[in-house]
Amino acid sequence: MLETSEYRGVTYGSVRLAQEARRGHYFDLISSGVNFTRAAGIVGVSKRTGKVWRNGRTRSTGRNEPAVIDWYGADMIPPNIISGRYLNQDERLAIADGLNRGDSLRTIAAALGRNVSSVSREVRININSKTGRYEPYRAQQLSGNRLKRPKMAKVATNPLLRSVIRERLVKHWSPEQISNYLKQHWPDNEGMNASTETIYQAIYVQAKGELKLDVKAALRTGRAKRRSQNTSERRPRFRDPMVMISERPAEVADRAVPGHWEGDLIIGANHQSAIGTLVERSTRFTILLHLPQRHDAESVQQAIIEKMQHLPKLLRNSLTWDQGSELALHKSIKAELDMDEFFCDPHSPWQRGTNENTNGLLRQYFPKGTDLSIHPAEYLDAVAEELNDRPRKTLGFKKPSEKILDLINQAA
Secondary structure: OOOOEEEOOEEEOOHHHHHHHHHHHHHHHHHOOOOHHHHHHHHOOOHHHHHHHHHOEEOOOOOEEOOOOOOOOOOOOOOOOOOOOOOOHHHHHHHHHHHHHOOOHHHHHHHHOOOHHHHHHHHHHHOOOOOOOOOHHHHHHHHHHOOOOOOOOHHHHOHHHHHHHHHHHHOOOOHHHHHHHHHHHOOOOHHHOOOHHHHHHHHHHHOOHHHHHHHHHHOOOOOOOOOOOOOOOOOOOOOOOOOEHHHOOHHHHOOOOOOEEEEEEEEOHHHOOEEEEEEEOOOOOEEEEEEOOOOOHHHHHHHHHHHHOOOOHHHOOEEEEOOOHHHOOHHHHHHHHOOEEEEOOOOOHHHHHHHHHHHHHHOOOOOOOOOHHHOOHHHHHHHHHHHHOOOEHHHOOEOHHHHHHHHHHHHO
8 A cells, every 4th residue: 555645734645746746845945046055945855856856866877867847948048158248257257367467347347348247247146255365157047047047936926915006006005115015024034025027027017807907997098008118219209309408507406596497288087178387486476378179289379478568578588498389489489479389208207306396286286087168267267366365385485476476576
């Protein structure tokens, strides 16, 4: 009669079957990101046995015993093959020789044609902590072992982690907020920690089923796909050359001089209506542009000139806008108002932070998804007046209307 054996609460008909279950559990742990030593300890075998399961071994008879499974697979890179973008064995030998001669890291990097930070990082992470020496062959092996292993996504393999993330996504938490929450509540449990990028990957790449359905409704952007971060050179946005925000004088950035404005549009339902917003950087004084019919370049040009032409020259120094098509006639605006114009980089709303903050306040009066064309010019003026009559903490709890009136009186 075969001897039965038990593993993880299950009784198997033979020791061999139990060992196969143990081996399968070992590889499941490795796939989920657990390191080799810890995985061996969890399933109750030695580290050496785990190595044999992964790589096979040579018996004393000279016969090779193959690995239990083809762990890396036909399309995976085994750990001893390293891409040319990484340091190779010869370069590591050269680094060791240079260190033995007492050469500086900068000298070694120059001889190899590598960046000094690459050499510095190589020495720092691969130095033998016991001997205090950089050992090139050991460093090569360590680097090979760090190559990506075929493993499942962390969120996909941990139901509790996935549940916590989903629960907070539904509450409109950002991935960064969720990541910090996990660190605070499970500080000693690596399995329940996930970086911001890991959560984004789970949402945009690995998410399926319920988590996938939650994405559009839960994320603040409302996007179910991640935007490309391609920073390749773009064609000029307008026919007339733009002056970019990088060329804006320092006096604008530090708000030392008044009369520098930021502008934008808040858009209504189905992009069919809009209201223009202008905010003075030093006083936070707000002007709203009435655009009842269209918000094309000509309409926005006329509205800006109409509202700003009567301001004293002290308050007409510059206007910063994004690269929206509504400002295609910026050259005419500049000529008519005699004020400089600067344009933000693409997809960089934080470069007009004052205006973005004000637009957020205005959404209390003009909710998203509503028709903005129904509001008459008188109502827009009343909203702007109410906003300018609101004390601001950043102004020492003075009102924007008081601050700008002081400037006008000084100019007079």
